[in-house]
Amino acid sequence: MNDVVEYFFIGITIISACLVALSKQVIHAAFASLVTVFGVSGLFICLGADFLGITLLFIYTGIVLLLVLFIVSLTPRHNAISFRSTSNQLFPGTVVSFFMMGLMVFIGYHTFWIKPANSLNSTVTEQLGHTFMTEFSLPFEIGSLILLAAMIGAIMITRRAS
Amino acid sequence: MQSLTPYLCTSLVLFTLGIFITITKKNAIHFLLGIELLLLASLLNFVVFARFIEGGVRGQSIALLLIILIVSETLIALAVFVNIYRHKKNLTISEMDTLKG
Numbered sequence: 001m002n003d004v005v006e007y008f009f010i011g012i013t014i015i016s017a018c019l020v021a022l023s024k025q026v027i028h029a030a031f032a033s034l035v036t037v038f039g040v041s042g043l044f045i046c047l048g049a050d051f052l053g054i055t056l057l058f059i060y061t062g063i064v065l066l067l068v069l070f071i072v073s074l075t076p077r078h079n080a081i082s083f084r085s086t087s088n089q090l091f092p093g094t095v096v097s098f099f100m101m102g103l104m105v106f107i108g109y110h111t112f113w114i115k116p117a118n119s120l121n122s123t124v125t126e127q128l129g130h131t132f133m134t135e136f137s138l139p140f141e142i143g144s145l146i147l148l149a150a151m152i153g154a155i156m157i158t159r160r161a162s
Numbered sequence: 163m164q165s166l167t168p169y170l171c172t173s174l175v176l177f178t179l180g181i182f183i184t185i186t187k188k189n190a191i192h193f194l195l196g197i198e199l200l201l202l203a204s205l206l207n208f209v210v211f212a213r214f215i216e217g218g219v220r221g222q223s224i225a226l227l228l229i230i231l232i233v234s235e236t237l238i239a240l241a242v243f244v245n246i247y248r249h250k251k252n253l254t255i256s257e258m259d260t261l262k263g
Contacts, residue, residue, distance in 0.1 A: 010172050017199060021179040026192050033195050036176075040202055043169065047213045049222050052229075056205070059229055063198070063236050067191060070240055074247050086188050088256070093185035101178040108170060113215065127219040128226070136223045143230040150234035154241040 006046045013039030024086075030068045034061060051125040166214040169206065176203035190243050190253040194236065201232045 012035060019032035037060040044053035087093075132140045176199050183196025205225050212221020247253055 006168070010168055013172055014175050017176050017179045020195055020199060021183050026189050026195075029192055029195055033198065036199065036202065040176075040206055043172070043206065044209055047169070047209050049209050049213070049225075052209060052222050052225055055226065056229060059233060060198075060202075063233065066240070067194065067236075070191065070243070074244070074253065087186040088188055090186055093182055096185060097178045097182040100181055101174060104174055104177070108174075113166070124219060124222065128222060131219050131223045132226075135220070136227070139223075139227050143227050146234050147230055150237050154237045157238070157241040158244050 002046070006043065009039045009042035009046060011039075012036075013043065027068060027072070030064055034064045037061065037064065048124060051128055166210050169210040173203040173206040173210070176200075176206065188254050188256060190246075190255050190258075193255055194239055194243075197239075198232065198236070201228065204228065 016032045016035035016039060020029045020036060023029045023032060037056065041053040041057040041060075044050070044056060180196045180199035180203060183199065184193055187193050187196060205228055208221045208225040208228065212218065212225075243253060246258060250257060
């Protein structure tokens with residue numbers, strides 16, 4: 001049963017990612033990306049990272065909806081052509097991406113993975129909180145600083161010069 | 163399931179499609195969606211290795227910090243795109259070739 005759920009989420013993720021890559025209109029790609037995020041957060045929950053899955057769902061859904069809103073608001077009403085997303089360099093792009101894929105498959109098959117550890121405890125969220133307060137406190141503070149700087153920077157960039 | 167191979171294959175497919183999008187697409191917002199696919203693949207790798215190799219919660223912590231980075235990056239990129247759109251009235255990447263807008 002668990003395997004069925006996981007393969008279901010894997011299928012959702014891969015199919016919608018292909019839709020993101022192949023769709024001709026940006027807004028279709030944005031909604032397919034929403035489904036990709038849903039699949040990946042389902043995989044996170046299957047992997048025992050429930051807090052991370054919910055966080056990813058909330059934040060990424062916010063981001064993608066924001067992107068869709070930007071697409072709609074940045075498109076001129078009289079000219080629907082900037083909804084379209086055309087491709088260039090199709091052949092070298094395909095070659096490079098499949099080369100990277102082959103490289104990573106090679107690395108993955110020639111790496112000796114350590115024996116899988118036991119499964120996590122059920123209190124992952126509590127462990128995450130402890131980790132952020134003890135071992136990862138400096139990256140946590142740096143992350144909040146980065147968020148503050150990004151917010152101020154985005155406000156300053158988009159501000160209309162008065 | 164007790165193997166990490168299907169998860170790694172999933173993140174591999176996501177990464178490949180992300181590279182494909184960032185190379186081939188002309189629209190800047192589509193490009194940004196490709197970058198999000200790339201970062202999603204790396205997030206999935208972190209969580210998978212935290213589950214199957216490490217067995218602890220450090221990988222998930224790093225994934226949370228990565229989510230913070232993704233949010234900041236998307237925010238800044240959208241702000242830059244808004245400014246570029248004000249100057250050039252389109253969002254084609256190959257036309258963003260002047261430094262002073």
